[in-house]
Amino acid sequence: MKLFETELKVVNIGLESFRQGLSDSGVKSVQAQFKPPLSQEAGLFSKAAGHAAKIAKANKKALDRILAAKPALVGMGVALDVIPGMRKDLILHAGPPITWDRMCGPMRGGIMCALMYEGLAKDAKEAEKLAASGKIKYEPCHEHNAVGPMAGIISASMPVFVVKNEEHGNLSYATQNEGLGKVLRYGAFGPEVIERLKWMEKTLYPTLKAAIESLGRIDLKTMVAQALHMGDEVHNRNRAGTSLLYRALAPAVIKTCKDPETAAKSLEFINGNDHFFLNLSMALSKASLDAGRDVKDSSLVVVMARNGTDFGVQLSGTGGRWFTGPAEVPDALYFPGYTKADANPDIGDSAITETNGLGGFAIAAAPAIVQFVGGKAADALSYTLAMYEITVGESNIYKIPALDFRGTPTGIDVIKVAKSGIRPFIDTGVAHKNAGVGQVGAGVLSAPAEPFVKAFEYFAKRLK
């Protein structure tokens, strides 16, 4: 009984709402930042602990390869010509594998747009019929060394950037970014969307291709490092990255493009789209992470990607196997006239940036983004700091000024995620859930637990 006569000083572990009751009664308390493990299979944590040295060694090997990557923009080409395994009847999409019947609205819209763009369908109705007919095949971008934002659609005629990891020799691919609003990647398919894509194919692509070829290479790694010092996290904010790319490209465009009007229009297109660099920060991340694949016993996450229905994860140590669970709807700032009810669940390969220690993992470099959803600069620092809890290292070049130039948290360890209950923090654009509409907002979310639980349990069970 003596307990109740003295002043109570309570430590609350678990649900923070319990603490509110104490606070309401004037009782002093502190909240312990504890989350239960995501996996209920306690025995698997013990088993993984028993193999800790081996796993740590494997993870170091994978992370060293990722950190040593030297991704550079080395050229452009048409998807059919340059992407391994590309075919005319194949459409690449964001996230893990999915069939037409399970695809979300914006992915269906993006595919319909691509079929009209390719001249395989004359209108939306015909495109929808063809898309569902079984004649068109669908495979993840990630299974072709490519990445695509939002719907992530790549069809045969689309021009793509070619990024080379000059340290390991592997290549990655991404399309040119279309800008915001009614665009294919957000599921829009109106005539203006296709007209823009055609201009990007016929005018922008040859202009940039010639400029890039004249430069030989553009060092993307240094560019991203600088962009992080300039308020970008290179996922939701790419104004600095776009600016630095633009500065590198412009003189080359002038020298290589015969027609000044075309040169000016091409540069104005990039200047009018602060997200132009996004596709390159994604390709840079893909080229870096692919170098860390297939290290035996490594529990590092090498892919996080969403198709708008499922959220998928791949680990270095488990080859090409996808671990999936339902994608969730982000907290977002919605454009006027839209609400969370309009939003499609999380979609796109762009979480490859977070997998590479950028995007939400580097959000302390870009506090403007958390302001979208009512957050403060201190929240941005907290989000990044939390990610150090689930990563095995820090970037050697991507650094955060507000954290005294500490390297970004890099190399997500699925064991740490499963055990700590801290889920990867992702920032993202938000597409309307229906095909044909487009972007409705931008926001943030934590990755769903299920893919990480499945990945951890699969990985741990096979340890020996």
Next chain:
Amino acid sequence: MKLFETELKVVNIGLESFRQGLSDSGVKSVQAQFKPPLSQEAGLFSKAAGHAAKIAKANKKALDRILAAKPALVGMGVALDVIPGMRKDLILHAGPPITWDRMCGPMRGGIMCALMYEGLAKDAKEAEKLAASGKIKYEPCHEHNAVGPMAGIISASMPVFVVKNEEHGNLSYATQNEGLGKVLRYGAFGPEVIERLKWMEKTLYPTLKAAIESLGRIDLKTMVAQALHMGDEVHNRNRAGTSLLYRALAPAVIKTCKDPETAAKSLEFINGNDHFFLNLSMALSKASLDAGRDVKDSSLVVVMARNGTDFGVQLSGTGGRWFTGPAEVPDALYFPGYTKADANPDIGDSAITETNGLGGFAIAAAPAIVQFVGGKAADALSYTLAMYEITVGESNIYKIPALDFRGTPTGIDVIKVAKSGIRPFIDTGVAHKNAGVGQVGAGVLSAPAEPFVKAFEYFAKRLK
């Protein structure tokens, strides 16, 4: 005696070194952040307090005009043609008025360079003789609506940017930035310096002039607002401002420049100089602050400027009168081979950015700069937070992400400076003290007390 038997808990006010003694003896203490007033004339503080309402009203009027300014880049011209009162035998310089015999090395070097550039002297020896002969006149840039970084030299043939405050109609002027290293503004005068200046006059200037004219205007205020979200404080860091200006200019350069080689070279010059935007952030600040001049009873600082010998201040309520004191040597990161012993005291009109709530006042937006001198990101926040203590308002458009987009501290009140002892925080480049050498580092410093003491006392004595 009882005092010495109990545990001492000391509050130390004043010199922090006293606290070290306590700390060394294991005595607990805290340091109160108190500084003695700069002025010893206590009666003048009482007098100013008696006129507080009138002064506050006047300061609000001046600040409102400064904050309402809409500075835009509207054109370019040759100094002789566009700067009011410019003459062939006149050289404009940074800071308050100064005669040749009192000028520091880098200012003398810059003047010698200008005389050779103008064809008035054939070598350094001849230039030095002419400069000292009395045939050449020297006046502050500030007295001609102009501003110049470091030595701040403007001679008759030099092309200048024309910035218009579209709200109040006043104009300001600044030269094109030459880049780093051996350049006129740091006092260098070798053949390569003059050659570069000639290229800037004959090639860069007509290219940029045509581009700016085709655009009509470039909104500098929005550009600086964006640059603060991108890691610049637009004094020592101008990478973002330079990038944004470049993005605006490039398509116009392509359209208006007949020769692609010239267009490419001009853009490459800007791309190669991340300080290119500095002269425009200075001209923007000058055009904004000039609108706040000559408000009766206003104690706002409208100029802080250094000529490398003296640090000068002007107040809104005291017309064109300069208040001066010796300039001090900054704490700096020195280039290899140089030390503080090589450094010239603080020099340049660039402290106009601080006077306008930018530069050192906005250093929380650019923590990279305090790293130069061993500081942390938290120090950058502290420096900016301290400046709110000596300003009467906050910017309505220049905002700092790390402070949850709080407006920068704007409108230095000389009474607050004199009373609090908090001196304006300035970041800056550092010139070698000898003519002909150039830049030796970059760093930070607090403005000297003397000009503020003189300004406060003069202002307060005349209150009635």
